[in-house]
Amino acid sequence: MDLLESISRERNLPVTIQRRVVLNALLDRDDHPTVDQLFEDVKVRMPGVSRTTIYRALETLVELGLARRTNHFEASARFDGNTDHHHHLVCRRCNHVADIDHPSLKKFTPPHLGNTAFKVLDYSIHLEGLCAECQKRGSKSAPKKQTAKRPRALSR
Amino acid sequence: MDLLESISRERNLPVTIQRRVVLNALLDRDDHPTVDQLFEDVKVRMPGVSRTTIYRALETLVELGLARRTNHFEASARFDGNTDHHHHLVCRRCNHVADIDHPSLKKFTPPHLGNTAFKVLDYSIHLEGLCAECQKRGSKSAPKKQTAKRPRALSR
DNA sequence: CTGCCTGCAAACGATTTGCACCAGC
DNA sequence: GCTGGTGCAAATCGTTTGCAGGCAG
Numbered sequence: 001m002d003l004l005e006s007i008s009r010e011r012n013l014p015v016t017i018q019r020r021v022v023l024n025a026l027l028d029r030d031d032h033p034t035v036d037q038l039f040e041d042v043k044v045r046m047p048g049v050s051r052t053t054i055y056r057a058l059e060t061l062v063e064l065g066l067a068r069r070t071n072h073f074e075a076s077a078r079f080d081g082n083t084d085h086h087h088h089l090v091c092r093r094c095n096h097v098a099d100i101d102h103p104s105l106k107k108f109t110p111p112h113l114g115n116t117a118f119k120v121l122d123y124s125i126h127l128e129g130l131c132a133e134c135q136k137r138g139s140k141s142a143p144k145k146q147t148a149k150r151p152r153a154l155s156r
Numbered sequence: 157m158d159l160l161e162s163i164s165r166e167r168n169l170p171v172t173i174q175r176r177v178v179l180n181a182l183l184d185r186d187d188h189p190t191v192d193q194l195f196e197d198v199k200v201r202m203p204g205v206s207r208t209t210i211y212r213a214l215e216t217l218v219e220l221g222l223a224r225r226t227n228h229f230e231a232s233a234r235f236d237g238n239t240d241h242h243h244h245l246v247c248r249r250c251n252h253v254a255d256i257d258h259p260s261l262k263k264f265t266p267p268h269l270g271n272t273a274f275k276v277l278d279y280s281i282h283l284e285g286l287c288a289e290c291q292k293r294g295s296k297s298a299p300k301k302q303t304a305k306r307p308r309a310l311s312r
Numbered sequence: 313c314t315g316c317c318t319g320c321a322a323a324c325g326a327t328t329t330g331c332a333c334c335a336g337c
Numbered sequence: 338g339c340t341g342g343t344g345c346a347a348a349t350c351g352t353t354t355g356c357a358g359g360c361a362g
Contacts, residue, residue, distance in 0.1 A: 014361045016317065026237040032253050034232045035351080050319045055352065057317095058235055070234045070244065070253055071227070076190045076326060078226045079214055081182040088226065089274050097188050097226055098274075104267040110283055111260040118245050118254075121285040127266055129277040170336045172342060191326080206344045211327065213342095232351060318359075328349070335342075 007064050021045055022057040023066060032070045087124050091131040100127065163220050177201055178213040179222060188226040243281040249290040256283065 004023055008015045025041040026033065033041070039054045061067040078097065087105050089098045110123040160179055164171045181197040182189065189197070195210045217223040234253065243261050245254045266279040 012316095012362090014316065016361075018318070023237070026235060029237070032234040032236050034234055036232070038235070048319080051351095052320080052353085053318060062235075065239060066237070068236045068239055070236045076192070078188040078190055079182060079194070079218075080188050080224045080226045081179070081185070081222070083221060083224055091274075092277065099188075102267050104265075108264045108281075109260075110281075111258045117288055118247075118283070119286045119291055120283045121248065123281060123283045125264075125266075125279060125281050127274070127276045127279045130275045132273055135275055168337095168340095170341065172336075174343070204344080208328085208345080209343060216342095314362095316359105316361085318357105320356090322354085322356105324351105324353070326349105326351090329347085331345090333343085333345105336340090337338105 004064075004066060007066065011064070013060070013064075016057075018042075018046065018049060018053050019057045019060060021049075022054055023061055026058075026061070026067055085122055085124060087127070089127050089129070089131070091134055092128055093130060093134040096131055098131070160220075160222065163222065167220070169216070169220075172213075174198075174202070174205060174209050175213045175216060177205075178210055179217055182214075182217070182223055241278055241280060243283070245283050245285070245287070247287040247290055248284055249286060252287055254287070 004020060005015050008019075021042050022038060025038050025045075028041070029037075035051065035054050035058065038058070039049070039051050042049050042054060058067060062069065082099070087100050087102075089100050090096075105125055108125065110120050160176060161171050164175075177198050178194060181194050181201075184197070185193075191207065191210050191214065194214070195205070195207050198205050198210060214223060218225065236255075238255070243256050243258075245256050246252075261281055264281065266276050
């Protein structure tokens with residue numbers, strides 16, 4: 001009945017108290033907490049935890065498929081001069097974002113939720129998966145810590 | 157014929173060379189450049205620009221509706237313990253993300269792009285707009301610089 | 313035991329901000 | 338001339354990393 005335990009065993013990862021508490025804190029909420037919100041929650045049960053541990057636990061939980069990031073996070077913001085609405089392919093491994101314009105995406109029309117609750121101004125469909133390059137690279141190689149390097153930083 | 161100029165005039169904003177060059181740099185690319193990529197492009201034409209200016213010009217261009225951010229960016233990462241696939245409402249003003257489960261969203265099925273190009277593992281639909289609260293607040297009030305504050309930072 | 317994990321502090325990198333000067337209109 | 342924009346440097350803030358102990362298996 002304990003998913004965390006069985007999945008951890010499969011991967012030969014120890015089940016630490018911290019990871020268990022972080023997971024429970026996450027499951028106890030129905031919103032999309034930030035690391036710091038979870039940190040506060042976890043601190044109640046484990047006054048000694050460090051924020052770093054929350055970061056690492058979440059990273060592990062995502063790898064184990066027990067949690068998700070709700071924002072397609074990247075180190076840096078990206079901009080687009082194309083203000084028409086179009087959809088995106090997001091590579092799970094390298095985070096590369098490509099535009100897509102496929103006929104079957106045109107068939108979708110967003111629901112009208114009634115202007116009271118949430119006024120829909122636009123919508124976009126995110127297809128998540130693996131880009132051609134990352135498929136070739138296989139699941140072994142580096143999970144790709146993508147930090148757009150800033151050529152010469154005029155350091156302080 | 158000059159969109160930047162007419163929109164700027166509407167809002168009583170000056171048309172600076174910098175903003176014009178940043179917009180052109182953005183339009184000249186068909187990918188989703190980062191601030192630093194644009195900075196490099198702009199530097200070719202204006203050796204003296206500062207990165208800060210690119211940041212500020214992009215912010216303005218987004219406000220004017222001439223550019224977009226391609227990643228729903230927030231200062232901090234958010235996590236979700238709900239690994240079922242579900243869709244999101246993203247408020248343009250306050251960046252709040254809510255889950256949504258509306259019947260009409262079920263009708264959508266993602267395209268198979270052929271496993272060669274991009275292997276779709278999952279998809280999600282982002283509805284962008286204004287949440288109830290922000291609709292009430294109207295378009296006047298603070299654009300909401302949302303920085304999840306970290307209670308007591310044990311400062312150095 | 314052995315390896316992965318934790319906590320701490322310092323490093324990092326993207327973005328923001330305060331300030332003095334300059335440019336559109 | 339007034340208002341808002343720019344450039345610079347320093348500050349911020351989220352996140353990552355190096356390292357010395359600790360704990361799960």
